[in-house]
Amino acid sequence: MIPMARWPSVALALFLSVATAPLTGCGSDGDSSSSGPTSNTGGAGGAGGAGGAGAGEPGLADHLLITELMISNDPAEFVEIWNPTNAEVDLSDYYLSDNGDYHRITSGQPFVLAGSPGLDFLVQFPAGTKIAPGATLTLAGHAGFEAQHKRCADFAFTNIPVPCGGGTTPMMREPQHGALGTKAGLLTNDGEMLVLFQWSGVVGELVKDVDYVAWGEDLGASEVVNKTNVPGYLAEVDPNLQSHAALPAPGQSLERCVIEPGETDKGGNGILGHDETSEQLAEAFRVTTSPTPGATNPCLPTR
Structure with missing residues (x-):
């Protein structure tokens, strides 16, 4: 496979517009578990392109899920996103952030982070990026990803170049009122x-x-989702009552094994009305000593 970083921009745009499976990153090892199955469906289903269940068998869930993340040691950092629905999802208007002020992007004002400058980020998927049913995407937060995991990530959410099979991993977009991370080791x-x-x-x-995933204890205001009392949004679970995933040790990752246990599916600020702050994350995620970026977690249910 030709490294994406070497493709002409026109070819890259064409690839993104017609892709029916997630990008495997330049220099991918070609493992089918990294790229997921190819979609045979046309367009995203569900509300607002959320990829909800369409015709045929229902999906395992009705929207995308964060299924694995590694926060330490820093060179190994990554985030994995899985499409458990039965429809392809267009990610052109999807964003990822590690800061509780992410909702301020809608104000049209500069994104002023309430947390740590350079370490916090708010990024957008490149236009035309799609993820097929059952497929995963891996995002790297450190230049050492390939050396640590012996494969390429699909995207990087830092502006520090992430090597990829002799080229460079494609970067997530920095929206007008967002920010790529500018330092190494972005996930606290x-x-x-x-x-x-x-x-x-x-x-x-x-x-x-x-x-939404939160890990550790005693998190500050910029480290949790809490849009209660923000005009236009519905009340969310009090940060002091939210369930958090365990804190993994260096070399370990957090791996989702249960699909949104305890989550309220109505009356929330989620894409389909869910309240993402109500999920019992301590039950949903386990710590594993064998990170598997790009592969569907073996503990998750199958179709």
């Missing part, structure tokens, strides 16, 4: 949050949460 080792969300790009329109 002692506790933080990560939120996948959708936004139309229209100033004033609300964000829609897709999935």
